[in-house]
Amino acid sequence: MKHFRRLTAATTVVLLLLLAQFTPAIASDPAVELTVTSVQGSSASLSWTATGVSQVYSYDVCLGTLGFSVWRGLGAATSWTYTRLSPSRKYTFQVRANTPVGEVLSNAVVVEPGVKSPPAPPSALTTVVAGPGQVDLTWEDNSSDEKAFRLERATSAGGPFTPVATLRAGVKSFSDCGLAEPAAYYYRVCASNSVGSSSYSNTAVASLGMPPGAPTNLAANPVSSSRIDIQWSDNSFNEDGFKIERSLSSTGPFVQINTLGPNQTAYSVTGLSAQTTYYFRVRAYNSAGSSTYSNKASATTYAVPPQAPSGLEATAVSSSTIELHWQDNSTNETGFAVECSSGDAGPYTQIAELGTGATSYSDTDLAASSTWYYRVCGFNSAGSSAYAGP
Secondary structure, eight states: OOOOOOOOHHHHHHHHHHHHHHSOOOOOOOEEEEEEEEEETTEEEEEEEEESOSOOOEEEEEEEETTEEEEEEEETOSEEEEOOOOTTOOEEEEEEEEETTEEEEBOOEEEOTTOOSOOOOOEEEEEEEEETTEEEEEEEOOOSSOSEEEEEEESSTTOOOEEEEEEETTOOEEEEOSOOSSEEEEEEEEEEOSSOBOOOOOOEEEEESOOOOOOEEEEEEEOSSSOEEEEEEOOOSSOSEEEEEEESSTTOOOEEEEEEOTTOOEEEEOSOOTTOEEEEEEEEEETTEEOOOOOOEEEEOOOOOOOOOEEEEEEEOSSSOEEEEEEOOOSSOSEEEEEEESSTTOOOEEEEEEETTOOEEEEOSOOTTOOOEEEEEEEETTEEOOOBOO
16 A cells, blocks of 8 residues: 655745755856966066865966976965066966866966066057948057057947957058948057056047038138138048038028038138128038038128218308218218318318218308318228228
């Protein structure tokens, strides 16, 4: 006869707890990380850390130079200093951990006593879009002791950056191919030797198949009666240039008046009519197309002084009155100023200010048999014309 025992909920909980207690935790892969903490004179100091193992019986260190290597036991120590460096040699060190799961090797580190510091960083990193999916890069090599260059790439200015290529010493260019479009790619490069890596170069960016960003903050300022200067903010890194457009109305039509090269942020518009309001807008462009337009900006050119009147004549019509007549040669005067003097050389004193279009004036209450000299000029907000008269 078979007997069965019913499992209660409490019994199930106890069994689960027992299983959890005797189930080993899943550990990470065993590893030993070896670093060079300092190189001074004939001494190189090393330290290391083991991870992913529950116990380390002992450590051994390996010194390799000139094709020869030997292991040396260090017991439980996690640091060691080698004191017989020669400036003319290169040394390779590696650590071995003896553990219950077997021997675990560290990374290898290289020490060159003649090299005291990381190399100088490369500079002047530039990019050129060489074709579909291809960016060509060049940089300046500022070091004589680098062992390699590491080129890194990201899809945003802030990263993250990932390695693209490791290049031998002295290399100063690279072609990055097979890139997806449309996209912007950011690059940086550093040099390295046995001591460590340099700081990074400048970050250079390349845009594949993307129109540039639109300029902003367009402003216009009059400079003269025929010139207006405009300025804007360049918000793009990949423009081939800028297109400048002008209109006599805020609603258009706008006409393109010039094309500028990349990185330009100002332009002088000349040959304009006086006392006229002009409206401007700007956009960036490249092989992928044009950006949207900037804001519109307007300015009014300055007025010009009126043309000088001519043909001034003075006629005595009585013993106390002299009549003046002249020709108005201007269409933009605000008025005319009449001046007189008792001498041909002056000084002249203004005796009347007349309105637009005036061509005559009567000077009265003069002394009999007196001689007077006259001159007349037009004026407006921009200034005065030349004189008609002496």
